[in-house]
Amino acid sequence: MTSSADQLPALAQCAYRIRRYALRMGEVQGQGYIGQALGWADVLAVAYGHALNLRPQDPKWEGRDRFLLSHGHYAIAFYAALIEARIIPEEELETYGSDDSRLPMSGMVTYTPGMEISGGSLGQGLPIAVGMALGLRHKQNPAFVYNSMSDGELDEGSTWEAAMSAAHHGLSNLICLVDINNQQADGPSTKVLGFEPLADKWAAFGWHVQRVDGNDLAAVLAAFDRARALTEAKPRVILFDTLMGKGVPFLETRDKNHFIRVDPSEWQQALAVLDQSQPAGAVA
Secondary structure (H helix, E strand, C coil): CCCHHHHHHHHHHHHHHHHHHHHHHHHHHCCCCHHHHHHHHHHHHHHHHHHCCCCCCCCCCCCCCEEEECCHHHHHHHHHHHHHCCCCCHHHHHHCCCCCCCCCCCCCCCCCCCCCCCCCCCCCHHHHHHHHHHHHHHCCCCCCEEEEEEHHHHHCHHHHHHHHHHHHCCCCCEEEEEEECCCECCECHHHHCCCCCHHHHHHHCCCEEEEEECCCHHHHHHHHHHHHHCCCCCCEEEEEECCCCCCCHHHHCCCCCCCCCCCCCHHHHHHHHHHHCCCCCCCC
16 A cells, blocks of 8 residues: 655645646736745645545535635736646646636636635635534535635634634544745734734644644645544644745745735746756646
């Protein structure tokens, strides 16, 4: 039997392609939340390359695991994952952000196959995920609900109301994924509103908590597997510490803010740098 660890080379290739798709979409529009996309790519690679139970040819299949993009501005990253999962054809990335595209700048459920909710109003994903998880349990549907969110959403009261509700109802089919990159629109997240000790807070709300390096594929993979295998009747949260711009060193070290500026000539430069670290067997 193939172990999860044996999947790491394939998942590294998956993460590389997700980063590359995101950079190509960024080049199309000359903008996009590329720092977040590069930082979150390893988590998306494990989600869509390993954890999620999906049928790419049937995105509305009732038995699918639901993946909610609460932080709608991560759409460029999410589209890259949907392309990697073959839910969206690769050639559509050239339409990113264009009129009548199925890939708008912020996630819209009415346009995009595989998009479960319209994001953008931060702090709304987890409350919706709680409702979905309750509904699936009522229907005796064994699917999991994943809520992908940013650390800035920890400032929202709706997030913590939903966290309390999820624990109250023992939602063991709910997994929350939090990107801790310490950046939000008004500045570093920990300076806008301090949230540490974060693991202790989630645990106090009745959740099973893990905190790992979100750019360490082996750690991300183990955390996903542990969350799914847990037998306790409680929701699960994985806190991922990530680095914006991961995989492109000159973006990793650029002054960090919520929106990393990339000059027109730098998109091709970023692709070239990424390709230099292309995993064995990966096809650009």
